[in-house]
Amino acid sequence: MISFILILIVSAFFVGWINCAVSNFSGRKGPGIFQPIKDIIRLIKKGSVYSATSSFIFRIAPAVYLSTVIVAALFVPFGQEKAFLSFNGDFILFAYLLGLGKFFNIISALDTGSSFEGMGASREALFSMLAEPAFFILLGSLGLLTGYSSFYQIFNAIHYTFSVTSFISYSIGILAATIFFMLGIIENSRMPVDDPKTHLELTMIHEVMILDNSGFDLGLILYAGCLKFAVYGALIANLFFTSLFPLYLNVIIFFGIQYLYAVLIGTIESFIARFRMNQNPQFIFALSSVAALIYIGVMILIGKFS
Amino acid sequence: MAKLFSRSIVAVTFLIVIVSSYFAVKALVGQEQEIIVAGNFILGDIPLRIDALSAWMILIINFTVLTGVLYGVKYLEHYKDKVNNTVLHLSLIVVFHLSMLFVCIVQNFLAFLIVWEIMAISSFLLVIFEYWNKETIRAGINYLIQSHIGVLFLTVAYIWVITATGSKDFKAIQIFSQQVPSALSVTFFVLIFIGFGFKAGFIPFHTWLPYAHPSAPSHISGMMSGVIIKLGIYGILRVILLLKSDFVVIGVIILIVSMLSGLYGVMLAIVQHNLKKLLAYHSIENIGIIGIGIGLGTLGLGLKNDFLAITGFAGGLLHILNHSLFKSLLFYGAGSVYQQTHTLNIEKLGGLVKRMPKTTALFLIAAVAICGLPPFNGFISEFLIYSGLFSGLKSFNFSLSLFMLSAIVSLVLIGGLAILCFTKVFGTVFLGTERSEYAVEPREVSDKMIFPQYLIAALIIGIGIVPQFFLMSLRQTISLFVPTINTTSYSIYFNQINILANIGLTGGLILLLVFILYSVKKRSEKKKLISVEPTWGCGYVAPNERMQYTASSFVKNYVHLIEPVLSIKKSDVVIQDVFPSPQKYESSTYDKIEYYVIDKNVKLIKKLLYRFDFLQNGKIQYYILYGLIFIILIILYAYGESFLKLFLEFYKMF
Numbered sequence: 001m002i003s004f005i006l007i008l009i010v011s012a013f014f015v016g017w018i019n020c021a022v023s024n025f026s027g028r029k030g031p032g033i034f035q036p037i038k039d040i041i042r043l044i045k046k047g048s049v050y051s052a053t054s055s056f057i058f059r060i061a062p063a064v065y066l067s068t069v070i071v072a073a074l075f076v077p078f079g080q081e082k083a084f085l086s087f088n089g090d091f092i093l094f095a096y097l098l099g100l101g102k103f104f105n106i107i108s109a110l111d112t113g114s115s116f117e118g119m120g121a122s123r124e125a126l127f128s129m130l131a132e133p134a135f136f137i138l139l140g141s142l143g144l145l146t147g148y149s150s151f152y153q154i155f156n157a158i159h160y161t162f163s164v165t166s167f168i169s170y171s172i173g174i175l176a177a178t179i180f181f182m183l184g185i186i187e188n189s190r191m192p193v194d195d196p197k198t199h200l201e202l203t204m205i206h207e208v209m210i211l212d213n214s215g216f217d218l219g220l221i222l223y224a225g226c227l228k229f230a231v232y233g234a235l236i237a238n239l240f241f242t243s244l245f246p247l248y249l250n251v252i253i254f255f256g257i258q259y260l261y262a263v264l265i266g267t268i269e270s271f272i273a274r275f276r277m278n279q280n281p282q283f284i285f286a287l288s289s290v291a292a293l294i295y296i297g298v299m300i301l302i303g304k305f306s
Numbered sequence: 307m308a309k310l311f312s313r314s315i316v317a318v319t320f321l322i323v324i325v326s327s328y329f330a331v332k333a334l335v336g337q338e339q340e341i342i343v344a345g346n347f348i349l350g351d352i353p354l355r356i357d358a359l360s361a362w363m364i365l366i367i368n369f370t371v372l373t374g375v376l377y378g379v380k381y382l383e384h385y386k387d388k389v390n391n392t393v394l395h396l397s398l399i400v401v402f403h404l405s406m407l408f409v410c411i412v413q414n415f416l417a418f419l420i421v422w423e424i425m426a427i428s429s430f431l432l433v434i435f436e437y438w439n440k441e442t443i444r445a446g447i448n449y450l451i452q453s454h455i456g457v458l459f460l461t462v463a464y465i466w467v468i469t470a471t472g473s474k475d476f477k478a479i480q481i482f483s484q485q486v487p488s489a490l491s492v493t494f495f496v497l498i499f500i501g502f503g504f505k506a507g508f509i510p511f512h513t514w515l516p517y518a519h520p521s522a523p524s525h526i527s528g529m530m531s532g533v534i535i536k537l538g539i540y541g542i543l544r545v546i547l548l549l550k551s552d553f554v555v556i557g558v559i560i561l562i563v564s565m566l567s568g569l570y571g572v573m574l575a576i577v578q579h580n581l582k583k584l585l586a587y588h589s590i591e592n593i594g595i596i597g598i599g600i601g602l603g604t605l606g607l608g609l610k611n612d613f614l615a616i617t618g619f620a621g622g623l624l625h626i627l628n629h630s631l632f633k634s635l636l637f638y639g640a641g642s643v644y645q646q647t648h649t650l651n652i653e654k655l656g657g658l659v660k661r662m663p664k665t666t667a668l669f670l671i672a673a674v675a676i677c678g679l680p681p682f683n684g685f686i687s688e689f690l691i692y693s694g695l696f697s698g699l700k701s702f703n704f705s706l707s708l709f710m711l712s713a714i715v716s717l718v719l720i721g722g723l724a725i726l727c728f729t730k731v732f733g734t735v736f737l738g739t740e741r742s743e744y745a746v747e748p749r750e751v752s753d754k755m756i757f758p759q760y761l762i763a764a765l766i767i768g769i770g771i772v773p774q775f776f777l778m779s780l781r782q783t784i785s786l787f788v789p790t791i792n793t794t795s796y797s798i799y800f801n802q803i804n805i806l807a808n809i810g811l812t813g814g815l816i817l818l819l820v821f822i823l824y825s826v827k828k829r830s831e832k833k834k835l836i837s838v839e840p841t842w843g844c845g846y847v848a849p850n851e852r853m854q855y856t857a858s859s860f861v862k863n864y865v866h867l868i869e870p871v872l873s874i875k876k877s878d879v880v881i882q883d884v885f886p887s888p889q890k891y892e893s894s895t896y897d898k899i900e901y902y903v904i905d906k907n908v909k910l911i912k913k914l915l916y917r918f919d920f921l922q923n924g925k926i927q928y929y930i931l932y933g934l935i936f937i938i939l940i941i942l943y944a945y946g947e948s949f950l951k952l953f954l955e956f957y958k959m960f
Contacts, residue, residue, distance in 0.1 A: 047834035051841040053739055055659040057670070060824055067819035071812060087808045088801070089693040093680060096721070097816070100679040103725055107670075110733030110855070112841045113657075118733075118855020125729050126863050129722025133715045140714060144700045144707075149693065201844050211842050215834070216827050281867055288715075295711060299704060 003078035003234055006251065010258045011223070011230040012037045017259060021266025036226065040219045048215030053113040061108030062217040066224040068101035073227060076234045077152040079159060079241035079250050086152045091139045094151070095132065098187065101224070102128050109209040116201045120208035123277070127193065127205070130284040131186045137291035138179050141298045145172065155238040172301070175294050177236050181261065182287055184232030188225055190265055193284070195274040203277070233258040308389050312379040315396040319375045319403060323368040326407050330368075333361035336782055345414070350474040352414040358782035359547065360410040362623060363540050367410070369765075370532040370630050371403045373758035377638050378525030380755045384645055395435050395523075402428040402529075409537055413476040415464040419457065426453045429534055433522040445517035452514040456504030460541075463497040479548040491551035496559065498545045506538025508597065509567045512590045513900040516578075519586035520650065524641020527582060528634035531589045536626050539596055546604055547786055553608030560601030561709070565716045568594025570899070572723040573868060576730065576861050577895045581640045581650045584731060585633065588676065591720060592629040596622050598713055599691045602698065603787060611701055612795035615788045617694030617802065623780055625687035628769065632675040632684060635762045639669035642755060643735065646748035652731060652857050657740040662750045666736045668759045673728040675766050678721045681813025683769035686776070689809060690802065692717065726864060734857040741851060770813050773806040858893065873898045 016033030023030025050058065075094045077083040083090075102124065109121040143149045146157035158173070186193050189206030201208045210221050237257040241250045275283060329339055339356040356364070378399070382392045405425035412418050427450075434446035470485065471478040483491040504511040515535070519527045546556070571590030578584035599622025606614025642665045643658065644650050659666040675682035695717070698710040734741075750756075769776055781799070785791045791799050843849040858865075865874065877892045921932070942949070 044830075048831065048836055050836065050838050052838050053657075053841050055666075055737065056663075057659065057737065059827075060820070063820050063823035063827065064816075067816050067823060070819060071816050074815075085808065085812060087805045089689060089696065089805065092689055092692045092696075093685075093809060093812060096678065096680055096685055097812075099677070099721070099725060100674070100816075103674060103677065103679060103729060106725075106729040107733055107737060110729065110860075111659075111737040113738030113851070113854050114841045114843065115849075115853045115855050116844055118860060121729065121733070122855065122860045122863060125726040125860075126867075129719070129726055132718045132722045136714055136718045137711065140696055140699050140711060143696055147700060149696050211844070216830060220823065220827075278863075278866070281863070299707070 001084050002081050003076050004073055004084055006078065006254055007073050007076065007227070007230045007234050010233065010255070011226040014229045014233065014258065014262055015226050017262035018266045018269070021263045022269050025267065025270035036222070040223050040226075043214075043219035043222065044216050046215040046219075048217060049212075051112045051114075051212045054108075054111045054212070057104075058108045058111040058212075059217070061104040061111075062213065062220040062224075064104040065101040066220045066227075068097045069224045069227045069231065072097045073231050073234075075151055076231055077155055077238065078234075078254070079238065080156055081247075082152050086150055088149045088153075090150045090152075091135075095135055098228075099128070099132075105209060105221075108213075112212045114211065116208050117211055119202070120205050123205045123280075124189075124209060127186065127280060127284055130281055131183060131287065133285075134179055134287040134291040135183055137288060137295055138176055141172075141291070141295040142176065144295070145298045145301065151238075155241070158239065159242055172294055172297050173239050175290060175297070177239050179287060179291055179294075180232055180236045180239075181264070184229060184236075184261070185265065185268075186284060186287075187232065188228055191269045192272050192275050193280055198274070203274070229262075230258065233261045236261060308392060311393055312382070312396055315400060316375055316379060318400055319372060322400070322403060322407070323372050326364050327368050329356050330361035330364040332356075334358055334365070334779060334782055345417070349416050350414060352412060352417045353475055354411045355413050356411055358786055359540070359543060362627075362780070362783045363410045363536070364407055366536065366627050366630050367403070367406050367533045370529055370634050371399070371406075373634060373638075373762055374525040374529040374532075375399060376758040377528070377641070377755055378523070380752060381523060381525055381641055381645065391435065395432065398428050398431050402432060406533060406537060410540060415468060415474045415476070415478075418476075419461060419464065422460070423457065425534070425537070426450070426457070429526075429530065432526045433518050433530075435523050435526070436521070439521070442521040445514075445521035449514045449518040452504055452511070456501045456511070456538075459497050459501035459504075463494055463501060466494060466497075476544070476548060479545060480550060483548075483550045488552040488555075491549060492555050492559075495545065495549060495551060495556050499542060499559070499563075502538040502541035503563070504538070505535060506542070506597075507535050507567075507590050507593050508563050509570050509590065510899045510903045512567070512571070513897065513904050515589060516574075516583050516586045516897070519589070519637075520580055520582035524582075524637050524644065527585075528637035528641075531586065531637060532630035532634040535589060535593060536596075536630060539593070539600070539622075539626060543600065546600070546607075553604050555608075557601050557603075557605030557608055558709070560597055560604055561713060564594045564597025564601055565713055566594070567591070567597060568720045569716050569723075570594075572720050572727060573871060574895070574897060576723060576727045577865060577872065577874070579651055579653055579857065581643065581652050581655075581731065581735065582637065583650075584652075584727070585636050585640060588636075588724070588727070589629075589633060591724070592625070592633065592676070595688065595691070595717070595720065596625045596629065598717060599623075599625055599687070599694075602691060602694045602713070605698075605706075606694070607787065609702070611698075612788055612790055613697050613798050614694050614701075616784055616791060616795065616798055617690045617697075619784050619787045620777060620780055620802070621687045621690030621694065623783055624690065624769075624776060625684075627776070628675070628683040628687050628766075631762050631766050631769075632672040632682075635668060635672040635759055635766070636676065638755075638759050638762075639665050639672065642751045643748075645751065646746075647744050648746070652734045654742045655735045655740070656738045656851070656854070657736075658748060659736045661748045662736075664750055664756050665759075668756070668763050669736065670732060671763050671766055673732050675770075677724045677728055679725075680809065681767075681770040681816050683766045683773075686769055686773040686806065686809065688717065688721070689806075690777075693802070693805075726861065730857050730860045733855075733860065738854050739851040741854065741856070771810050771817075773810050774803045777803050777806055871898070873901065 013033040015036040020030050020033055072094050074084040075090050106121040106125050109117040142154050146154050148154050148157055194205040196207050198204055213221055237254045240253060240257060333339055333356040341354045343352040343354060345352045385392055405421050405428055408421040409425055412421055430446055430450045433449060434442055436442045467478050467482045468474055471482050507515045519531060568591050571587050571594055575584050575587035578587060599618050603615045603618025603622060606618055647655060675684040678684040678688040695710050695714045699707050873896050875894050879890050881887060881889060
């Protein structure tokens with residue numbers, strides 16, 4: 001339960017942190033870190049414009065999207081504190097829940113009958129499909145390493161074994177963090193896969209899908225994005241908690257890692273250009289090979305590589 | 307007259323359903339039924355057994371046929387001028403239903419082949435309902451031939467057992483597999499697997515499916531995809547139940563074929579333009595998922611790993627039910643679309659959500675379910691298979707573990723590709739604006755056609771929200787495969803039930819959250835300014851429906867990636883002059899496996915057989931001569947030896 005509350009707190013200023021980092025790098029004094037959440041609140045209070053082409057799908061999709069992310073956040077544990085929902089194989093449900101949200105996002109984009117939104121939807125569907133295997137291979141390997149199959153048990157076991165096992169387990173932890181990091185970027189359509197600040201609809205993925213959303217709906221979608229960042233940040237943080245520290249120190253680690261994550265995203269956004277759209281599939285699928293590397297590393301570690 | 311007749315067909319179906327379900331439910335709670343009908347000297351005694359496996363299949367068949375008949379009776383009212391055909395068609399459904407039930411019950415090799423044949427022929431006749439259509443007849447004949455090639459393999463396998471043991475009871479398989487070395491019993495299994503694989507649609511035996519499903523009327527496609535192909539799975543399961551062999555090898559065989567079927571099915575499904583053909587390819591994909599479950603379970607049996615066996619078989623068996631639900635719902639939805647718009651080409655459809663809202667909502671539920679997304683039923687069975695695969699990762703040596711990993715990756719990719727496919731289908735068929743003028747303004751179909759679809763949708767949601775009850779009712783069936791489920795490994799089973807209960811709870815939580823968020827939004831919108839405007843055209847002021855994203859453009863990136871695997875024909879006219887001229891671009895896909903396995907070989911066989919063309923010269927005298935020569939040859943073959951002896955003795959006398 002504690003992780004859920006912390007994720008909600010971090011989601012309020014995560015995107016603010018990213019923007020802060022970006023404006024610092026470009027030498028500007030950016031908006032405050034609460035600006036994104038203020039925008040969302042403002043949007044929620046506003047009226048809406050609906051496309052005449054759209055149907056009930058378009059009206060219900062943002063609610064489905066946000067609910068899936070909220071429920072997914074309930075699965076994330078906090079070190080040795082159990083998550084709200086936890087059972088064997090919960091990470092499968094976690095991934096599929098995010099998939100459900102994407103499904104509704106895509107069909108809601110197609111509901112408007114716009115050629116631009118169809119384009120974004122097509123890319124989203126393809127890229128998220130390619131990103132999926134990395135997550136499963138990674139969790140499978142972590143499960144293999146620890147012998148468990150739920151988020152809570154896996155992370156818990158890692159905290160106990162990390163201090164005693166070799167360097168390989170550290171490198172596995174870092175590789176795992178890298179994968180979660182990249183997955184978070186892909187899921188939230190950030191650089192270098194997608195550029196949320198681009199000026200041309202033809203080059204967007206996520207932003208172009210929500211062109212027609214406004215008011216309350218847009219607020220829900222934007223908040224779901226913030227929440228998703230915080231969820232992935234929390235997953236990364238879970239790799240670095242230790243059982244040696246008391247709870248409040250782990251909370252500090254949690255915030256530290258979330259901050260680091262946001263700053264890293266901001267750094268990438270400031271210094272790297274977006275990939276060409278047709279190179280994205282290779283990049284995303286290459287993530288699976290990193291995950292496969294972890295799998296082989298784990299195999300060596302537990303001595304089954306025969 | 308026709309109305310009265312269709313009502314009586316519904317009544318007869320109800321009666322069959324009630325009687326057979328009574329026995330099935332009895333078997334499912336643990337009372338196996340067995341009657342041995344005394345047969346003649348050719349067939350031998352015919353044992354009729356209903357165990358929990360048969361019972362599970364019988365209940366699935368009953369539900370699908372019942373909804374199919376309710377839907378089909380209304381669907382056929384469209385063919386008012388073809389009363390005779392509809393009457394024949396409806397009566398054949400009863401024959402078809404009964405033959406499927408008997409396939410699950412009869413356990414005598416010869417009698418089984420007979421009911422299997424009745425089922426194949428009756429379904430063939432059901433498929434060619436629109437016989438005036440040349441394509442339909444072609445598809446029907448294709449199906450008939452391929453299902454008979456399957457029968458050929460089954461016959462060979464059965465004759466092998468009958469000659470080895472002298473018994474025609476299915477139980478002879480058990481004795482047979484204990485007698486022969488394991489290499490031979492694996493060979494026997496491969497024969498059976500190919501034989502039933504033709505029915506089930508495993509690759510490379512799947513090529514009849516994408517033709518037969520689109521040609522049949524929609525209720526028949528729903529039933530075919532929902533249950534006929536599952537009977538192939540039933541046959542495989544039945545043999546696994548009786549076989550005593552090297553289950554590791556068998557499990558690996560099933561897993562490899564299933565993984566390839568699943569991936570290949572969905573990869574081809576995405577590029578289809580015909581709605582029902584697309585759904586047919588999805589059946590191949592889902593058979594792959596079921597197969598992964600069964601293969602995992604078999605592997606678990608071979609390795610004496612009860613966790614794998616229980617989750618694998620439970621996932622596979624539950625997916626049989628799940629697929630029959632959402633696939634029949636999808637086909638009924640496609641049928642309603644076809645009836646109203648007279649086209650199945652998804653590029654010509656669009657914007658049906660405003661005209662057929664109920665069909666749209668039902669199709670959406672089925673589409674989400676087939677993608678394996680929570681909170682619907684598809685996720686439940688896939689979850690069981692996943693948990694088996696994940697635990698399999700850690701229990702074996704490197705090669706088997708890597709094998710499990712590839713199964714996980716293929717299952718993940720299947721899920722992702724299914725999402726790509728069904729967002730495409732749902733988006734282009736139902737959403738946006740219409741892409742071409744409809745000949746007749748489409749309207750929502752009658753409530754009587756919607757009603758059976760509601761039944762299916764209720765079950766889809768029910769399995770998603772309270773999955774534990776369905777796993778509980780599978781207990782007897784799983785215990786046939788894994789007897790220890792009632793003793794030592796009960797805790798594994800019990801844990802899975804608890805986990806499923808949690809998943810159901812999560813599903814309920816999502817529905818609740820969506821409801822809350824949506825009603826909050828509705829309430830807040832009352833006070834605000836809500837306006838309806840045209841879709842934002844990014845500054846372009848004259849957009850029209852031709853500028854929408856089409857199904858082909860939606861999957862263009864994907865096609866670009868996947869091109870080496872598929873065979874895609876493109877015809878493209880590039881503008882070369884200064885001024886633009888009319889342009890045309892066409893692309894069509896063809897099944898590569900069909901080309902290499904079926905088309906090429908058929909060509910070779912034809913070439914060979916044409917050499918004997920001279921035999922068929924149309925002169926009746928010649929044909930009588932052939933008959934005579936044949937009779938003489940038979941007599942010589944039968945009595946040749948004694949003739950020879952007689953001749954020799956005659957020779958010695960001199």
